[in-house]
Amino acid sequence: MISQNSETRSHKAQMVLDRFEKKLNRQMVGSLVSCVHCGLCTDSCHYVLANPGDPTYAPAYKADKIRKLFKRHFDWTGKVFPKWVKAGTVMTDEELEELKDTVFGKCTNCRRCTLNCPMGVDFATFNRMARGLLVSVGVMPEGVATVSKDQWEIGNQMGVLPEDYLDTLEWMSEEVSEELGDPAAVIPVDKMDADIVYTINPREVKYDPRSIADALKVFHAAKANWTMPSEGWDMTNFGLFSGDDDLGGAVARRVYEKTIELRGKCLVMSECGHGYRSTRCEGPNWAKFDIPFEMESSVDTMLRYIKEGRIKVDKSKNPDLVTFHDSCNNARSCGLTEEPRELLQLVCENFQEMVPNRAENFCCTGGGGAMSMTEYTPRRLKSAVIKADQMKATGAKIVVTTCHNCVDGLNDLIRHYKLDMKVTQLVNLVANALVWE
Ligand code: SF4
Ligand code: SF4
Structure with a gap:
């Protein structure tokens, strides 16, 4: 139980700090303590690339908004030397709203920065944890509340x-x-x-x-x-x-x-x-x-x-040039990178890789539940320019993905940036290529 300043801290802020303590595990603490602020992850984030000159999108900057609470309340360095280690607390409901804007509105939990951190800091994991803390006191985008309720x-x-x-x-x-x-x-x-x-x-x-x-x-x-x-x-x-x-x-x-x-x-x-x-x-x-x-x-x-020869396919039924978008959750978090490509090349005649790809692919920008958070749509679509340029450079008219969420994210950016492309999934291509006996 956090007692410091509890006489002036809002009830919700107090509950967030109390719950924070329960969520700390070895993996979380490892990521909270090991950032050396080298900045190597900065350019891995699509929000940063689409908003040059705005430091508030940098993964380490966003992470520090959560990290400062950990340092102030759970780490001895912050308890003894709070100013030295930039420890801080949260007192008001307005500050919780500010934190909401960062953890829901400036990160899709895509984990691209995680892969580019030499210290193994997994920002997306504790960003998700921070979302959970806010959700527990009812501080969340309306769309998140609606979908969770359903x-x-x-x-x-x-x-x-x-x-x-x-x-x-x-x-x-x-x-x-x-x-x-x-x-x-x-x-x-x-x-x-x-x-x-x-x-x-x-x-x-x-x-x-x-x-x-x-x-x-x-x-x-x-x-x-x-x-x-x-x-x-x-x-x-x-x-x-x-x-x-x-x-x-x-x-x-x-x-x-x-x-x-x-x-x-x-x-x-x-x-x-x-x-x-x-x-x-x-x-x-x-x-x-x-x-x-x-x-x-x-x-x-x-x-x-x-x-196994249980189905026969004819790839000439899918003759158009296609490219492939790796879903962040499939590729970065589950290692599902080669199987979709192997399948794609069995059912399509022409395939062009997107660059970068696999675990280094950029988020569709609709990940992390972003499609449900309409208040951040302009921000999301602005950051989608990175994905739009990546897709356009392939010359393909069809982008294939193994994620329904990505279908929506990609369709949205295709409309916004007026790309001459369509989104489809592997099941559609496999069914179309089936040879019936
Ligand atoms: S998260 Fe990793 S890469 Fe990013 S600033 Fe911290 S130590 Fe450097
Ligand atoms: S998880 Fe993705 S969106 Fe979030 S800060 Fe890292 S790179 Fe950016």
Whole structure:
């Protein structure tokens, strides 16, 4: 419990400091103490590159706004020599609002600066922690509050109602079975003992059901024993963005428990960077859950189907020049860099790498939940010039990505910078390249 100045500190500020102490772990403290302010990470941030001359976007500057609290209250150097080590505290609700502007509005938690820090400082990790502290006292952008509420109460982050989800699966089943002239080409719902339990991003139900239909075509062509769950189908997790580990754990648990209830052998996640990271990597820790089944991205599944000869593809069906955008969560945080490229080159005739790429790729600028924080849209779109230039330089008219969030971020910047490009995903290209026998 932090007691200094508690007689004049606001209730919310006091709660933030009290909670801060509980969130400190070895990884967090390591990043909070080891910055030597060398500045090597500065130019790795797209906000810095798009706003030359504004030091408030530098990763180390942003990190110091959180670090000063750690130094003042939890580190002996700051307790003894607060001025020397630039330790500081937070007293008022206005100061919490200022911190909100930094941690939500000036960083997409993309972790590019993390990769470029020789001291191993993972700013994005404690920036997320700081978001969680603010969320715990209700200080957050309105969009973050709305999406979190939907995921807590309705079970998915876009507020899709159960009947709308099931109607969409039925609708896609009708479309595909009619198109293929095969009444067996339908989505099995809640099938027990399936090899694959396929989970998706609610954006697919709401804005892009075509990707559900394309997944159905791929599974049907592979003669897969698969199913989609009637509940626990949203593998995205706003807890990753809001920093709320309780939400993160509750959402991940729903997906895991449904997979167990169906006795599924492998939980497959459709193309979504933060969903994959949350469900596969972070979720077991947040939910404190031992996972008794396999988990993989649909990118791995589709690649395996081609390699095993379970589906045949003809890349000449996708003749246009395409480029590839690495999702930050997939590439930087989960190492999923080569599989999408291998798959892409099996289903497309012409591929041009974006530079830089893989773990060094720039954020789509819609990451970290930024698409839901409309108050920062002008700032986000200004910083998107870095991504826009990177995309334009490829000469491609199609940009492929393995993340639904990136689809929205890239579409937004394409509109804003009037680029002659379209965004698509691997499942769309694989389905289009299928050779039916
Ligand atoms: S975070 Fe790392 S790279 Fe950036 S200023 Fe600190 S020590 Fe240098
Ligand atoms: S995590 Fe990404 S957006 Fe945030 S400071 Fe680092 S490079 Fe910039």
